[in-house]
Amino acid sequence: MKILIVEDELDLSKSIAEYLSEENYLCEFASTYVQALEKINTYQYDCIILDIMLPDGNGLHILEELKRQHKQDGVIIVSAKNSVDDRVTGLQSGADDYLTKPFHLSELMARVFSIIRRKQFDNSNTIKNNELQIDLLSKTVTINGRSIMLTKKEFDLLIFFIGNKNKVISKITLAEHLSGDFADMLDNHDFVYAHVKNLKKKLYDAGCDHYLKTVYGTGYKWES
């Protein structure tokens, strides 16, 4: 999988690349608008991580350029701006997702995973993990052909883990993923534990292997 990281902060792009590269993602960098244009003109990417505030131009123009060239690259906008207007403008310009800084790399990776799946498998978008099969379109999960019922949050968690295979994900990260903006306002993150416990139980009861491991007491890791 080829990923282009358009980001003027080298520390950020390095971290992103380091995190993603462990999972067969091949990352390339562009730190300016001009470099980014050159890259998209020459190559095809599965996903572009695009910071729209670049020193020499607005990242939104890259989206326009992609549209003009009829390219199908998936795009995640990464922005320090968290205004509804920017989000709407970004998504209307053809971006697939919008992530506000600061974000967890696991959050980014889960979204990159989803976008690539969506772009590559338009009609039958199913993830297979041995006995586990997830249909992303109908949001159904089957284990050894038998479907199991998950709540919206449990399904969300499962996709998040699958998108972050072999990564340690801390409780706070999960809390932020599940409750978005209010996670840090809640003094108690036990709800994460409750959801994960329920998910585990449903998977194991249906005969799924124990892929989801608890690490360091409160962290989790999907090993497969």
Add this chain to the structure above:
Amino acid sequence: MGKLKTHRMKPLLSKTTKPFVLFLLIVLTISIPVYYYVIDVIWQDELDEHNEIVAEKTAHELNRLNISGEDLQKNIALWNQIQPGTNIEKITSKKIPKDSIFTEEKYKPFSADPTIERYRSLKKVVFIKNSPYLFTIETNIEETESTIMIISFITFFFFTLIVIGLVILNRRLSKIIWAPFNDTLNQLKIFNLNNQSKINFIKTDTKEFEELNESLRRLIDHSISVFKGQKEFTENASHELQTPLAIIKNKLDILLQSKDLTGQHYEIVEEINMALSRSSRINKNLLLLAKIENSQFDIVEIYIDEQVKHSISNLEEHIGQKNITLSTDILENVKSRGNISLTDVLINNLLINAIRHTSIAGNIKIELSKEYFRISNSGIEGLNPDLIFKRFSRFSNDNNGSGLGLAIIREICRFQNWEITYTFENDNHTFSVKF
């Protein structure tokens, strides 16, 4: 912005017209006696001259007659009989009286209608055939009352004419003269800094209006540039701070993947994560506050009941987690004017606040009616209502909050013209938002 109290307001034109008309009335009223005086003086002068001429001419003619003294007396008697208003009388006394001019009023002697007439009279000594005669002549002069009445009538007629003309002219002119001003006014009414739309005043050849437009143009340009600067600062500050926060967060995520990580390290990473979330929330909230204060939000019609329900469903599990009993009384179709995202923040902040500060197995009550949104939660001790909405004033030992939640709520209420109040009664904290 308060509505203009139109019933007490008058257009500028009527303000200038009224004193002008009043002034005109005073001047014209004063002019009546002046006119009368001037006309009367001229008239009397003319009549005096006329009387003098008649007296002299009569004496001259009588002197020229070549008749005897007896015939003269007969002629004078005849003269006195047929010539009304004059009388020639021989002076018998030794002393010759002085000439006199006077005005007198008397009944018309020959008319059936006994109206008082005013006369201008001359008593003059003339010499006829070397004998002194007292020549009396009286000429009718218009009475004071009727002169004044005629002048008053004419004055009043012209006054009415001027007022009518003034009103019509004002009405016509105001449309033309005030057109640029009204245009400026209408443009200002719809001007909104948020839209960043430039104002184009129409050109005018009225000096004052052009000056006004020029000053407004400068004021607006300045405001726009300040506003833009502030907005840019807000955004830049956000960008500058979010980036280092993002770097720290990402480095922690990478650190978590390290093979050599111990449980103790993991705990440290989590604690840093927690503090990091808080600082990025404080940063976000400060920016939000700045943005609200800059009015960088649109106000539209919103359905509050839907937003309240959505917020409750988002936070339900956290209420359940603490074994809190939630009771709701939410009216359907509650509409008000506000900003959707700000109202979301308002409702979420109030609800999260209640969840955080309610002890395990406490109560939260949410009410929504046409007029207000009210959220109460059980507590032990009331808070100081004067300090509660201040920035960074903390009341509890938990340090998870940004210290800005309630300040933001108050700013949102102020921005949307809502009213927030806090009360503590019967062991219940209550926040009420009146739309």
